[in-house]
Amino acid sequence: MWAAAEGGRRSLAEKAYQVISDRLVTLQIRPGAPISDEQVASELGLGRTPVREALKRLESERLVIAYPRRGTFATEVHITDLGYISEVRQQLEPLAAAAAARRLTGRDRAELELLLAELGSAGTKDLRELIRLDVRVHRAIYAATNNPYLEDTLIRYGNLATRIWCLFLDRLPGLADHVLEHGQLLRAVIDGDADRSAGFAAGHVAGFESAIRKVI
Structure with a gap:
């Protein structure tokens, strides 16, 4: 049961990652723009946890950057x-x-x-x-x-x-x-x-x- 739930959570995080990544890479989310995990979760019909996991992965890939107390933003293109x-x-x-x-x-x-x-x-x-x-x-x-x-x-x-x-x-x-x-x-x-x-x-x-x- 736990394994199935864990697999489902990962698949939802993967879905969130794919959508947000596509928007960041094609600049549908403009460089420097804020990204609200609550808004993205609502738009995709997901919980905030998989969206947050996706954003952490995207941060490791230098596509987003998170600031304490400020939020998450698309990285600038230099x-x-x-x-x-x-x-x-x-x-x-x-x-x-x-x-x-x-x-x-x-x-x-x-x-x-x-x-x-x-x-x-x-x-x-x-x-x-x-x-x-x-x-x-x-x-x-x-x-x-x-x-x-x-x-x-x-x-x-x-x-x-x-x-x-x-x-x-x-x-x-x-x-x-x-x-x-x-x-x-x-x-x-x-x-x-x-x-x-x-x-x-x-x-x-x-x-x-x-x-x-x-x-x-």
């Missing part, structure tokens, strides 16, 4: 962090892509094939849909590494990078083309080509940083 974030991703994204190519399971392959097919309609999606598709592709590759530590680390840095991307979304041309670049990466991973996968991943991260710096 463009000066771009170089630091890219430095980490330049090392870990190629590592993850190569690992995914080597360790791909049947389930992983099916997920990547679906995403590859969805990329074909990227040109018809709006900006927010493109951002979410970009995130889903990256996270599917992280999951396909079958290394939970690498996956968790890259999700954190990927979220921080996506917030910077969204900050300049209205000034960045060719977002659909940027997302479509994932097609080569996905195909290389699906084909089990670790070297090509790593190369495409490295190029994608470099292209991301370059595009941001051009509009700063």
Whole structure:
């Protein structure tokens, strides 16, 4: 009985985490904005406990910050962090892509094939849909590494990078083309080509940083 209750609580906290994380990463919750656990709980139809657990997790990921007696706020987006974030991703994204190519399971392959097919309609999606598709592709590759530590680390840095991307979304041309670049990466991973996968991943991260710096 206790185990079932504990599992249910964790699943509710996970639900809260997914919703709040998506809003923070896509800047639906603006940097510096206050976050009320009571309001979020009411909106999602959850108790305050799972929401608070989700916010603690998001604080460890540098997406929110809590101040005693002041409350919880979305962290600011500092463009000066771009170089630091890219430095980490330049090392870990190629590592993850190569690992995914080597360790791909049947389930992983099916997920990547679906995403590859969805990329074909990227040109018809709006900006927010493109951002979410970009995130889903990256996270599917992280999951396909079958290394939970690498996956968790890259999700954190990927979220921080996506917030910077969204900050300049209205000034960045060719977002659909940027997302479509994932097609080569996905195909290389699906084909089990670790070297090509790593190369495409490295190029994608470099292209991301370059595009941001051009509009700063």
